[in-house]
Amino acid sequence: MSFMPYVPPEQLMKDRSDFAHKGIGRGKSVVGIEFAGGVLLLAENPSATLHKSSEIYDRIAFAGVGKYSEFEELRIAGVRLADMRGYSYDREDVRARDLANAYSQALSGIFTQQMKPYEVEVLVGEIAEDGGRNELYHVLFDGTVTDRHGYVGIGGHAEDLTSALKDAYAEDWDLATSVREAVKALSAAEGRQVEATSIEAGLLDRTRSARRKFRRLGDDEVASTLAG
Numbered sequence: 001m002s003f004m005p006y007v008p009p010e011q012l013m014k015d016r017s018d019f020a021h022k023g024i025g026r027g028k029s030v031v032g033i034e035f036a037g038g039v040l041l042l043a044e045n046p047s048a049t050l051h052k053s054s055e056i057y058d059r060i061a062f063a064g065v066g067k068y069s070e071f072e073e074l075r076i077a078g079v080r081l082a083d084m085r086g087y088s089y090d091r092e093d094v095r096a097r098d099l100a101n102a103y104s105q106a107l108s109g110i111f112t113q114q115m116k117p118y119e120v121e122v123l124v125g126e127i128a129e130d131g132g133r134n135e136l137y138h139v140l141f142d143g144t145v146t147d148r149h150g151y152v153g154i155g156g157h158a159e160d161l162t163s164a165l166k167d168a169y170a171e172d173w174d175l176a177t178s179v180r181e182a183v184k185a186l187s188a189a190e191g192r193q194v195e196a197t198s199i200e201a202g203l204l205d206r207t208r209s210a211r212r213k214f215r216r217l218g219d220d221e222v223a224s225t226l227a228g
Helices: 009-025 068-088 096-113 158-168 175-190 219-227
Strands: 030-035 038-044 053-057 060-066 120-126 135-139 145-148 151-154 199-205 214-216
Touching: 009 060, 009 096, 009 120, 030 060, 030 120, 030 158, 030 175, 038 053, 038 060, 038 120, 038 175, 053 068, 053 199, 060 068, 060 199, 068 096, 068 120, 096 120, 096 135, 096 145, 120 151, 135 151, 151 158, 158 175, 175 199, 175 219
Parallel strands: none
Antiparallel strands: 030 038, 030 151, 038 199, 053 060, 060 120, 120 135, 135 145, 199 214
16 A cells, blocks of 8 residues: 655745746746837847747737747747637637736646646737737746736746846837847846847838737847847
8 A cells, every 4th residue: 555645835836936946947937018019028038939029819929938839838838818709700800918817827737737837928919909008927837826017027037137127128119129129138137248139029010001000120120120
């Protein structure tokens, strides 16, 4: 007859939390910034194909940190959920808030019911139309969801990034200033200069006439912005 030692629930949750924090801390952080023309998602990412930020729907974007396979699984699930809701109801009914809640429920269930929690944090952003308020939702590995405004840093250096942006942020930044300040914050958090060639930047661009507002900044555009 096997013996299963008793582990207090609070100790079990702490061990899972510590495990997830370590996994997330090994990855690269992401900065999210609201600027005059939309929402910028920027990260250090040497890979040209394994993206940390992507489009979810027309005006909604996703960014993840931690274990790539796990936050990519969440991204794909979000795309499917958004497509299904848009097809069943209306494209205007697809909202970042609903996606963030779905991610929150999924991650909470995994954290409490499975042996290994997901080693991820995700950010869901939506730009408003007609001068409304943008939305930024930060979802932790245990399902905790937070509504952010203006700027947010996620990942292992989240506190350092948030502190750096807090002192500098202004609501009327243009895109170029947002890119430069995001890279400056990442460099400060990493304790070294983040090179332009390793930067991945995607944004929800309110000025685009197309229905789909997400686009990526090319390497040349990032380099010229930082040089300027």
